[in-house]
Amino acid sequence: MESGWRYPRGDGLCARERERQRENLRSAAALRLPWAWRHDAQRCPWLSYQSLWPEAIVVYPQGLATPGRLTDTEGTKAGWQFALGEQGDRDLKFFDVMLESLEHDYPINKHRIYVTGHSNGGAFTYLLWAARGDTFAAVAPCAAAAPLLMGKLKPKPVLHLAGEADPLVKFAWQKQTMDSLRRLNQCGEGEGKAWQPSCTLYASRIDAPVVTFIHPGGHGVPASACATIVKFFQDLAANGPGLDPKH
Numbered sequence: 751m752e753s754g755w756r757y758p759r760g761d762g763l764c765a766r767e768r769e770r771q772r773e774n775l776r777s778a779a780a781l782r783l784p785w786a787w788r789h790d791a792q793r794c795p796w797l798s799y800q801s802l803w804p805e806a807i808v809v810y811p812q813g814l815a816t817p818g819r820l821t822d823t824e825g826t827k828a829g830w831q832f833a834l835g836e837q838g839d840r841d842l843k844f845f846d847v848m849l850e851s852l853e854h855d856y857p858i859n860k861h862r863i864y865v866t867g868h869s870n871g872g873a874f875t876y877l878l879w880a881a882r883g884d885t886f887a888a889v890a891p892c893a894a895a896a897p898l899l900m901g902k903l904k905p906k907p908v909l910h911l912a913g914e915a916d917p918l919v920k921f922a923w924q925k926q927t928m929d930s931l932r933r934l935n936q937c938g939e940g941e942g943k944a945w946q947p948s949c950t951l952y953a954s955r956i957d958a959p960v961v962t963f964i965h966p967g968g969h970g971v972p973a974s975a976c977a978t979i980v981k982f983f984q985d986l987a988a989n990g991p992g993l994d995p996k997h
């Protein structure tokens with residue numbers, strides 16, 4: 751199916767690509783991916799969530815022209831609001847309309863809604879966690895930092911992906927965010943356990959594990975990123991917060 755959602759209050763039409771999966775699903779997981787920053791979301795063939803999790807309903811929303819913080823400060827390319835109240839909360843309003851439409855059209859399991867995004871999309875993932883946190887079972891921001899939002903986050907399972915050589919969102923900034931997430935989710939001071947390649951799992955006293963996916967690259971994502979994020983969400987759905995460090 752091809753259609754679009756209109757921003758509230760006439761803020762413009764946002765195109766999106768939606769993958770509807772098996773029609774006989776009684777209750778499907780939903781992934782919302784504000785992934786593409788400064789790109790057309792329909793021209794990112796390396797995004798493979800719909801193939802990796804065919805039972806899920808996968809949504810790739812397309813942002814509107816938005817001024818960036820680190821690049822494209824004139825706002826000539828697509829992106830997402832960075833902060834609460836920015837752009838009149840245009841993108842948060844869009845999310846609300848999008849979710850309402852999905853829940854109306856499909857058998858969404860409200861306990862299995864997830865969000866992930868990269869760069870500005872990763873920052874918007876953190877913003878969604880802060881502003882709509884009760885909606886999500888878990889989140890997976892990539893190449894982003896959230897120093898100004900940490901006080902608004904409630905504990906929740908999270909996977910954060912970061913590149914040690916990121917020239918844009920410095921690794922030091924992301925490490926501060928990851929350290930703050932471990933404190934927020936009461937993961938203690940332990941070293942964590944190996945989970946997937948490049949991933950460390952930190953168990954939580956309050957059932958909100960933190961996984962850090964640290965790779966040696968830059969601002970992009972490794973080829974295994976999509977599969978690892980899907981596994982994180984799937985394992986949480988299957989096993990609850992007790993992710994098995996052996997798998």
